[in-house]
Amino acid sequence: MLMMVGGLVALLCLGGAGVAFVAYREATEPDRSAPDVAVSNYLRALFVERNDVDTSQYSCEDQAGLASIKAFMSDLESREERFGAQFNVSWGSLNTGGGDRVAEVSVDLQISALIDGVRQSDVQSWRFEVVDEEGWRVCSAVRA
Numbered sequence: 001m002l003m004m005v006g007g008l009v010a011l012l013c014l015g016g017a018g019v020a021f022v023a024y025r026e027a028t029e030p031d032r033s034a035p036d037v038a039v040s041n042y043l044r045a046l047f048v049e050r051n052d053v054d055t056s057q058y059s060c061e062d063q064a065g066l067a068s069i070k071a072f073m074s075d076l077e078s079r080e081e082r083f084g085a086q087f088n089v090s091w092g093s094l095n096t097g098g099g100d101r102v103a104e105v106s107v108d109l110q111i112s113a114l115i116d117g118v119r120q121s122d123v124q125s126w127r128f129e130v131v132d133e134e135g136w137r138v139c140s141a142v143r144a
Contacts, residue, residue: 032137036105
């Protein structure tokens with residue numbers, strides 16, 4: 001009887017550990033469920049959080065195609081230093097086209113800053129190529 005109770009407790013513990021692992025994984029895994037979601041999360045990590053580790057979670061292993069968006073970010077950072085102002089980047093709707101494994105996402109980036117008391121703003125159109133690699137990942141970005 002004692003062995004049966006011990007075995008039942010062991011099974012319950014293993015089951016609970018499995019459920020806890022799955023719940024933890026679901027809660028901490030980045031959302032790459034759709035092309036537009038991956039691009040939005042990539043943009044948030046790049047321009048809002050400014051976190052290279054987070055951007056890598058949403059980008060392809062070969063990031064050569066992302067050189068232009070990274071250069072744009074570097075340019076914004078150098079302008080922030082030069083003008084002593086914070087540049088904010090926001091975006092609206094993301095337009096998606098493409099197939100099952102490769103998609104293209106277009107978006108307008110709104111760049112704004114307050115420089116010497118004057119609100120400055122610009123809009124740039126960008127196109128992102130997104131590939132489904134066990135979740136959608138951003139592989140290239142070009143200014144449209």
